[in-house]
Amino acid sequence: MSDEKPAAVRALDIAPRAKPSTYPEPFFSRMAGREKRQLGDVFGLTNFGVNLTRLKPGGESALLHRHTRQDEFVYILEGTPTLVTEDGETPMAPGMCAGFPAEGAAHQLVNRTAADVLYLEIGDRTPGDAASYPRDDIQADLGPDGQWLFTHKDGRPY
Numbered sequence: 542m543s544d545e546k547p548a549a550v551r552a553l554d555i556a557p558r559a560k561p562s563t564y565p566e567p568f569f570s571r572m573a574g575r576e577k578r579q580l581g582d583v584f585g586l587t588n589f590g591v592n593l594t595r596l597k598p599g600g601e602s603a604l605l606h607r608h609t610r611q612d613e614f615v616y617i618l619e620g621t622p623t624l625v626t627e628d629g630e631t632p633m634a635p636g637m638c639a640g641f642p643a644e645g646a647a648h649q650l651v652n653r654t655a656a657d658v659l660y661l662e663i664g665d666r667t668p669g670d671a672a673s674y675p676r677d678d679i680q681a682d683l684g685p686d687g688q689w690l691f692t693h694k695d696g697r698p699y
Contacts, residue, residue: 611665
């Protein structure tokens with residue numbers, strides 16, 4: 542059966558997402574150092590997503606952001622990224638984790654080292670989610686089709 546889901550896979554055998562970001566320019570190019578493998582999709586998960594994400598040196602996980610409805614969680618597997626929030630910065634290392642409740646502090650991971658960072662990111666897929674970006678002129682709304690619609694903060698489309 543062609544749509545049968547595997548029982549188990551080796552995470553690094555999952556092909557990286559073809560497009561590194563859904564952000565419009567000038568933000569899209571900032572995600573060039575990020576590679577996501579959408580592990581949850583392989584198993585047909587619909588309530589939450591799981592990504593194995595690699596940040597190359599200089600890479601960013603996302604723009605500094607917060608969600609209105611989605612909770613997020615990251616677990617560091619390799620490397621030493623910096624967790625950036627509105628409240629400051631926290632160095633992270635393998636075995637460390639961080640969680641971000643909806644409407645909580647804006648956050649992102651950045652890789653300021655010469656080695657790759659590898660981490661798991663887990664987030665729910667709550668309908669009606671939106672994201673705000675305190676440092677950039679962009680906002681996002683999750684459409685009913687599951688796709689993000691990006692606009693400037695004044696509502697103009699990108």
